Amino acid sequence: MTACTVCHSDLYENELGHQACRPCTERADRNLAALAGPDGLYAKLSDSLHPGAGMAGPAVSGSRTAPLPVRLDPLSLAARGGVVTILQTWLVDWHEQLGYRHPRWEGDLQQQCDQVVGRLRVLLPWAAEAHGAFDEFAGEVSKIRFQCETATGSEKPPRRVPVTCICGHVLKITIDTAGVRCPACEAQYGHSEALQLPLAERRAA
Template identity: 80%
Template sequence: MYDTPPPCCTICRSGLYADELTYQACRPCTDRVDRQLRALAGSDGLYARLADSLHPGSGSGGPAVSGSRTAPLPIRLDPLSLAARGGVVTILQTWLIDWHEALAYQHPRWNGDLQQQLDQVVHRLRVLLPWAAERHGAFDEFARELGSLVRQCEAASGGERAPRRVPVQCGCGHVLRVTLDTAGVRCPACETSYGHSEALQLPLAERRAA
C-alpha cells in the first residue's frame, strides 16, 4: 500500500498547514498574490507609472541617450504594450470573466478609462481571491501570470530591474534557472517539483552545464 503524498501548495510546492488543507495555495502565496494586485492599482501604482515611462529616457533612471544617427522612437514600446488595451488590464479582465463564469455570476462590467477599469478589476479579483485560492482550478496559473505582469511593469517603469536568474542543478542533472523570489519550479526533465526554499538550496550548475 502506497502512502498518500501530503497536500502541498500548487504554487510554491510547500506542504500545507492543517488550516490550509482545503486550499490549493498556502497563505504566504495567497498573500503575495494580494500584494501584487494592490501594487498594480491606484494613482501611484505600477500601472499608473507606466504612463510616465512611455517616452525615451523616462522611467529608466537616466536621460535619453543622444548622438545616434537614427531618431529614437517617440514612445517606448514595452510600457505601451503593457498599458494599452490588450495588456495588463485586458489580461486581468479575462481572468475575472473566467472566475465569474466558474461561479455562475453575471458578466462583469467595465466603466471609465483603462486606469479606472484596472482599479475595478483589481478590486473585484481581491474580493474573490479567497474563493479562487480554494476552488479555482487554474489559480496557480493566475498567480504566475500575475507575477510576470508585475515584474514586467516594474522593469518597464524603472521601479525594479528584472530579478537575476541563477542556474542551479536538479538531482537528475538538468539545469534550472531560479531567482530569489522564485515561488517554486518543476524540472521539465524528471518532473521533480521544488518549493521556494528547496529550489534555492539546489547546487549551482557548472558554468559549462549552464
C-alpha cells in the same frame, strides 16, 4: 490536494484541498495591489512612455535614426490588450466559474484597472481554494508586476541569501522564492521550507 500548486510546499491542515498556501495567496494579493491606484505601477506606465522616461539617465541613441516618440514596452502594457485586458479576462473566467453575471467595465483604462484589481482581490480567497488554474493566475500576475516594474524603472532586484541544503550544498534564495530544488541532491523545498534553511555563513562558522 495536499501541496500548494504554486510553490509545491505541503499545505497546512486547514489548507488541505486548497490550490494554494497562505503565503502564495498573500504574494498574489500584494502583486495585484502594486498595480492599482494613482501611485501604482499601472499609473506609472503613462509617465514612462517617452524615451528616457523611467530610466536612470538620458536617452542615448547610437544611430542617426530618429527615436520612436514613445517607448513600446510601457505602451503595450498600458494599452488595451495589455495589463487591464489580461486581468479582465481572468475576472470573467472567475465570474463564469462562480455563476456570476459578466462583470461591467466603467471609465478609462486606469479606472478599469482599479476596478478589476479590487474585484480580483475580493475573490482571491475563493480562487486560492477552488480555482484549478490558480497557479497560472499567480504566475501571470507576478510576471505582469515584473514587466511593469521593468518598464517604469521601478524594479529592485530582491536580495539573494545563501542558505544550506540538508546535503551541504549552498542555495541562493530571496524572500519571494516560491520554491527551490537543490541541483546536488534533488531535494525540493517550498517557499516556507526554503526560508527555514540555515544561512550558509552560520553553518560554515
